[in-house]
Amino acid sequence: MEQEQERQQGEHSDLFAGFSTAYKSFATEAIHVGQEPEQWKSMAVVPPISLSTTFKQLAPGNHAGYEYSRSGNPTRNCLEMAVAALDGAKYCIAVASGLAATVTITHLLKSGDGIVCMDDVYGGTNRYFQRIATEAGLQVSFADFTKPALLKTALKANTKLVWIETPTNPTMKVVDIKACSEIVHEYNKDIVVVVDNTFMSAYFQRPLALGADICMYSATKYMNGHSDVVMGLASMNRDDLHERLKFLQNALGCVPSPFDCFLCNRGLKTLHLRMERHFKNAMAAAKFLEADPRVERVIFPGLPSHPQHEVMKKQCTGCPGMITFYIKGKLEHANAFLSNLKLFAIAESLGGYESLAEHPAIMTHASVPEKERIVLGISDTLIRLSVGLEDEEDIIEDLNRALAAAHPETK
Numbered sequence: 001m002e003q004e005q006e007r008q009q010g011e012h013s014d015l016f017a018g019f020s021t022a023y024k025s026f027a028t029e030a031i032h033v034g035q036e037p038e039q040w041k042s043m044a045v046v047p048p049i050s051l052s053t054t055f056k057q058l059a060p061g062n063h064a065g066y067e068y069s070r071s072g073n074p075t076r077n078c079l080e081m082a083v084a085a086l087d088g089a090k091y092c093i094a095v096a097s098g099l100a101a102t103v104t105i106t107h108l109l110k111s112g113d114g115i116v117c118m119d120d121v122y123g124g125t126n127r128y129f130q131r132i133a134t135e136a137g138l139q140v141s142f143a144d145f146t147k148p149a150l151l152k153t154a155l156k157a158n159t160k161l162v163w164i165e166t167p168t169n170p171t172m173k174v175v176d177i178k179a180c181s182e183i184v185h186e187y188n189k190d191i192v193v194v195v196d197n198t199f200m201s202a203y204f205q206r207p208l209a210l211g212a213d214i215c216m217y218s219a220t221k222y223m224n225g226h227s228d229v230v231m232g233l234a235s236m237n238r239d240d241l242h243e244r245l246k247f248l249q250n251a252l253g254c255v256p257s258p259f260d261c262f263l264c265n266r267g268l269k270t271l272h273l274r275m276e277r278h279f280k281n282a283m284a285a286a287k288f289l290e291a292d293p294r295v296e297r298v299i300f301p302g303l304p305s306h307p308q309h310e311v312m313k314k315q316c317t318g319c320p321g322m323i324t325f326y327i328k329g330k331l332e333h334a335n336a337f338l339s340n341l342k343l344f345a346i347a348e349s350l351g352g353y354e355s356l357a358e359h360p361a362i363m364t365h366a367s368v369p370e371k372e373r374i375v376l377g378i379s380d381t382l383i384r385l386s387v388g389l390e391d392e393e394d395i396i397e398d399l400n401r402a403l404a405a406a407h408p409e410t411k
Helices: 002-016 026-032 074-086 098-106 123-136 148-154 177-187 239-252 258-268 271-290 309-315 331-339 370-376 392-406
Strands: 091-095 114-118 139-143 159-165 192-196 214-218 232-236 295-299 322-327 356-358 382-386
Touching: 002 271, 026 074, 026 271, 074 091, 074 232, 074 258, 091 098, 091 239, 098 123, 098 192, 098 214, 098 232, 098 239, 114 123, 123 139, 123 159, 139 148, 148 177, 159 177, 177 192, 232 239, 271 295, 271 322, 271 392, 322 331, 331 382, 331 392
Parallel strands: 114 139, 114 159, 159 192, 192 214
Antiparallel strands: 091 232, 214 232, 295 322, 322 382, 356 382
């Protein structure tokens, strides 16, 4: 028993070697901040689900902290306090989806203002900026932030918002948040730097500590972690940003239900355990795929072969369960691989306890114009995996079986 424990401890140390030190008291804060039993008359250890849409006032305009559930809700408040603590932030707002967070943040701007966005981002972000924000009078441009000089060139007098996603979806580029934030704020300290932290979760990356102004999530993914909630989150330290975003949260009305807040709040309690297992399983799967002759190329920031591997280790405490790889062959080989998976489900989304696989060009990034997809490398043979929490051996067995079906001539 002792030998087995020593072996596991050694594997854990090797996995995280070279990465930034884990954030102090993360698990403790995830479990306790915002959850204090003393805030309830019942002294409930688990925060109750407050479904009431309205709250009795002591006198006209004299309420006990809540008046209408869109404006504020006790269950939502518990979640927002917990997430703020995990992000190293003063404030957090919860909204109805990741895209609702994007929309709410973008409403900080007015017609004529400029947005500079990372070139490779979630398809919904790309679609919103190109097809909706531009029609509202915002000027949107894209650049590859892995080359900070390109970001610097893209900044203009009217730039008000810089949108970073790292690692990017789906090609897993890693952006140096600190370097980019310094470039932006040196150009104009009033430009708001946003980091989409969906792929990393608060456990593996804290953008605010690296110079970003807002850290946002699709909490649907790792932060909730159970594929049963659609939600968005945004954390910040600046009082002015919080005041404005809190107003927009209420005025736009993109709020999550109390029940979804309860579920996401519960998901945070195991975030640290889940993310470590995701990393362990993904590393094993990435190493297997990289060594397989049926695979053209693997893109996983935890591997030394990743172009920004050193940046990843510098600014993160570990890696999530996201892997992108190019299968050898053509579209038919990618389809054969996906169709022969048994443990992995062919499905959009990511970050749940279950393993998922998808074809970005056909599924999550179909809304990205084909010319842009080609430039970004989102080809017919690109496959994205969200590696779950199953047993490592079963994950690799499933990948091997599907590769054998796609390339029966190669052993």
